[in-house]
Structure formats: structure tokens, C-alpha cells
Amino acid sequence: MKYVIIGAGVAGIEAAKTIRQQDASGDIVMISQDTFVHSRCMLHKYISGERDEKGLDFTERDFFDKYRVHWKKGVRVTNVFPDKKEILLDNGQTIAYDKLLLAGGADSFIPPVGQLRQASNVYGLRNLPDAQAIVKEAQWAENVLVIGSGLVGLDAAYGLLERGKKLTVVEMADRILPMQLDARAAMAYQERFEKAGARFVLQRKASQAVCQPDGRIHQVILDDGEAIPCDLIIVAAGVRSSLACLEGSGIACERGVTVDASLKTSAADVYAAGDITALSGIWPNAADQGRIAGKNMCGIAAAYTDTYAMKNTINFFGLVTLCVGRVKEEEGDLVCIREDQNQYKKILLKDGRVEGILFQGNIANAGIWQYLIKNKIDVRGIKKDVFDINYGDFYHVGDRGKYEWVIESL
Numbered sequence: 390m391k392y393v394i395i396g397a398g399v400a401g402i403e404a405a406k407t408i409r410q411q412d413a414s415g416d417i418v419m420i421s422q423d424t425f426v427h428s429r430c431m432l433h434k435y436i437s438g439e440r441d442e443k444g445l446d447f448t449e450r451d452f453f454d455k456y457r458v459h460w461k462k463g464v465r466v467t468n469v470f471p472d473k474k475e476i477l478l479d480n481g482q483t484i485a486y487d488k489l490l491l492a493g494g495a496d497s498f499i500p501p502v503g504q505l506r507q508a509s510n511v512y513g514l515r516n517l518p519d520a521q522a523i524v525k526e527a528q529w530a531e532n533v534l535v536i537g538s539g540l541v542g543l544d545a546a547y548g549l550l551e552r553g554k555k556l557t558v559v560e561m562a563d564r565i566l567p568m569q570l571d572a573r574a575a576m577a578y579q580e581r582f583e584k585a586g587a588r589f590v591l592q593r594k595a596s597q598a599v600c601q602p603d604g605r606i607h608q609v610i611l612d613d614g615e616a617i618p619c620d621l622i623i624v625a626a627g628v629r630s631s632l633a634c635l636e637g638s639g640i641a642c643e644r645g646v647t648v649d650a651s652l653k654t655s656a657a658d659v660y661a662a663g664d665i666t667a668l669s670g671i672w673p674n675a676a677d678q679g680r681i682a683g684k685n686m687c688g689i690a691a692a693y694t695d696t697y698a699m700k701n702t703i704n705f706f707g708l709v710t711l712c713v714g715r716v717k718e719e720e721g722d723l724v725c726i727r728e729d730q731n732q733y734k735k736i737l738l739k740d741g742r743v744e745g746i747l748f749q750g751n752i753a754n755a756g757i758w759q760y761l762i763k764n765k766i767d768v769r770g771i772k773k774d775v776f777d778i779n780y781g782d783f784y785h786v787g788d789r790g791k792y793e794w795v796i797e798s799l
């Protein structure tokens with residue numbers, strides 16, 4: 390059996406590991422544009438100078454030898470031909486497969502604002518070469534502009550602040566990390582970033598950006614007319630699944646590659662996992678999908694059921710936050726807040742079920758909240774402060790390997 394995996398990110402790596410655990414003798418070929426295995430979540434540590442390329446590797450030592458994975462690095466898959474069960478590489482080579490995994494992740498999205506897409510001093514932050522280019526430019530750049538204050542924008546900002554750069558972050562929303570945090574939790578980070586030298590311009594959009602004869606943009610004009618001078622621009626305005634090599638393949642795609650619960654695509658023996666599916670966009674889910682696809686590729690039935698996409702741990706300047714589920718308050722929510730000098734905790738309950746948590750400062754014992762949200766457990770029967778719910782309030786019963794949690798006091 391020959392397994393071919395496109396992508397050496399966490400989804401591809403976890404799939405390879407899983408396949409080897411199930412199939413000791415099959416051939417596993419992994420193909421990636423990446424020449425270093427690296428954690429995207431750690432790129433800010435590379436920008437800040439805290440880690441080198443090797444320090445971003447998240448695999449165990451001798452991973453490729455240990456799991457007998459043949460890694461073809463630094464090559465791009467240009468086409469997939471499901472009818473012939475072949476893929477084509479940019480070096481002209483074709484590779485046949487019995488089972489194929491699409492784990493190509495996503496690409497930075499640069500919005501069509503002015504000439505952002507044409508300028509040579511505009512970067513996304515998705516992979517190591519982006520981070521390397523940013524570090525190179527940052528050596529002499531005096532004015533850095535970051536467009537977007539989501540996790541990726543703030544990662545870039547953090548890394549550059551640690552290098553002593555002053556920078557401006559422009560954000561359309563009324564707070565930073567708007568997808569993850571509420572105003573109170575966001576302000577705690579904003580203050581720390583400002584202390585480190587960042588300036589935030591909120592509720593503003595970049596509206597004009599013109600390349601000068603040197604091919605670079607030297608200022609970006611915002612929608613209120615303010616001109617922000619810049620030598621280096623980092624755009625963190627979202628990602629798009631890497632679907633280019635699937636054009637003409639007939640494999641069904643919408644925002645990402647369309648998959649069923651077993652992560653099988655519309656083509657026979659072709660699976661997809663990780664950001665390319667657009668099911669989630671976060672590391673632990675990409676890893677889970679890799680493992681689940683790997684099992685199914687070996688004929689062991691497994692389903693991906695983690696449909697709540699939002700689950701983030703954020704840590705900047707020593708302040709840690711965990712958010713799971715929904716952040717935005719809705720009509721009919723019971724909003725519970727507990728705060729003191731060291732922590733801010735918010736729980737959103739609807740009809741007795743926890744739909745979202747945001748814990749800042751102290752994220753201990755978070756496991757139970759993830760379980761309650763995922764399984765939509767009704768907690769109304771527990772006669773105590775919701776913040777004090779713990780595993781002791783439950784017992785579980787095994788049912789052919791499936792755990793069911795029952796509230797004792799109900």
C-alpha cells in the first residue's frame with residue numbers, strides 16, 4: 390500500500406504517525422513546500438529571535454527515520470489526478486498513490502486594498518519563509534504597520550516588539566482579538582502591547598496603499614484619512630485553504646475541501662485533514678483530523694466530531710487566556726462573571742447549557758468546560774455556583790468504550 394501525504398504540517402505529520410502505527414509495511418511519502426517542519430504557532434518566537442529554525446520543529450527526534458516516512462521537501466504539488474491516482478510535482482515528477490491525504494493547510498489572504506498585493510514590502514505570516522523575510526526587512530525598517538489584530542497579527546507584533554521595533558496595529562473592530570475576546574479581556578492585552586511600544590488604531594480600515602517607483606508602499610491611508618508611514622507591512626487579514634493544486638481535479642471544494650465525517654473527500658481514496666478542510670483553523674483540531682484521516686486511510690473507521698471550532702489558548706507577555714465556544718453574547722444568555730485582581734472569568738449559559746467560556750489569568754481545570762460545551766450538558770441540576778463545577782459533580786458510565794457523563798444531582 391502506498392500512502393501519499395501532501396503537507397508536512399501538524400495534520401500531515403499526525404496522519405503519517407497514525408498510518409505507521411496501523412500499517413508497519415506500507416510506503417509513506419510526504420511532500421511539502423516546507424523545507425523545515427515547523428510549528429506556525431511558534432513563528433513569533435522566531436521573529437523575536439528566541440528560537441531558530443530547528444527550535445520550531447514539533448516532531449520527535451528522527452521522526453522521518455523512526456516512522457519510515459520518505460519526505461520530499463521543497464517541492465510543490467501542482468495537480469492531483471484522482472482518475473489516474475497520481476499527483477504532479479512542480480519538478481515534473483509524477484507520483485502514484487493508493488491512498489492520498491490532502492493536508493496542504495492554508496495561505497495568507499492579502500485583501501485587494503490598493504496595491505497591497507503588488508508591493509514588495511508586504512508580507513503575510515503563515516510559514517517560515519514569511520517569518521524569515523519579516524526578520525530580514527525588520528533589520529532596517531523603522532515604521533512597521535500590522536493590519537489586523539487577530540492571533541496572527543498579534544504574533545507578528547509581539548515578535549517585532551521583542552526586537553525593539555515600534556509599530557502600529559490597525560484593526561477594523563472596536564477591540565483587539567475580536568474573534569476570541571470580549572472588550573475587558575482584550576484591553577488587558579492591549580495595555581501590555583502598548584507598554585511594549587505598540588500603537589493601536591481601532592475601528593479603522595486601510596483604504597489606500599500605493600506602490601512607489603521602488604515597488605514598495607511607504608504609507609497606508611486609513612478610511613478616516615490618517616496616513617500611516619511604513620517601511621514594512623504585515624497583513625493578518627485571514628487565510629484561505631490551499632486549494633490551487635486541486636483545480637481541475639474534480640474534488641469537491643467550497644471554502645475548503647469538502648469532507649464527510651471520516652474526512653474522505655468526494656474522490657475515491659482521497660482524504661483531507663487540517664486547515665485545508667476549513668472546518669476549524671486551529672492546531673489541536675488539525676492534529677485530530679490528521680489522526681482520524683490516517684486511521685480511515687488504513688481502513689479503521691473513525692469520525693471527526695469536534696464541530697465547535699473555537700478553542701484558543703492565548704499567551705502574550707505572561708498573561709494567559711483560554712476561550713472555548715462562543716464569545717459573543719446573545720439574547721437569552723445567562724452571563725456569569727467572576728473577577729478579581731488575578732483573574733477574569735466569564736461563562737455564557739443558554740437554557741442551562743454552557744456555550745462559551747473565557748478565562749483570563751487562571752485557566753486551571755479547563756478540561757471540564759471543554760467537555761460541557763462539546764457535549765451540551767445541562768448543568769441546571771447542580772446546585773452550586775457555576776464557576777465551582779468540577780469533575781466531582783459527575784460520574785461516567787462506560788458503554789462499549791463510549792463515555793457518557795451524567796449529572797449525579799439531576
Ligand SMILES: Cc1cc2nc3c(=O)[nH]c(=O)nc-3n(C[C@H](O)[C@H](O)[C@H](O)COP(=O)(O)OP(=O)(O)OC[C@H]3O[C@@H](n4cnc5c(N)ncnc54)[C@H](O)[C@@H]3O)c2cc1C
Nearest residue numbers: 396397398399400421422423429466493494663664671672
Ligand atoms: C502565525 C500563526 C500563529 C498561530 N497560532 C496558533 C495558536 O496559537 N493556536 C492554535 O491552535 N493555532 C494557531 N495557528 C493555526 C495553526 O498553526 C494551524 O491550524 C495549523 O498549522 C494547521 O495545520 P495544517 O497541517 O493543516 O497546515 P499547515 O501547518 O499550514 O501545513 C501545510 C503544509 O502543506 C504544505 N503545502 C501546502 N500546499 C502544498 C503544495 N501544493 N505542495 C506541497 N506542499 C504543500 C506546506 O508546505 C506545509 O508543509 C497559528 C497559525 C499561524 C499562521
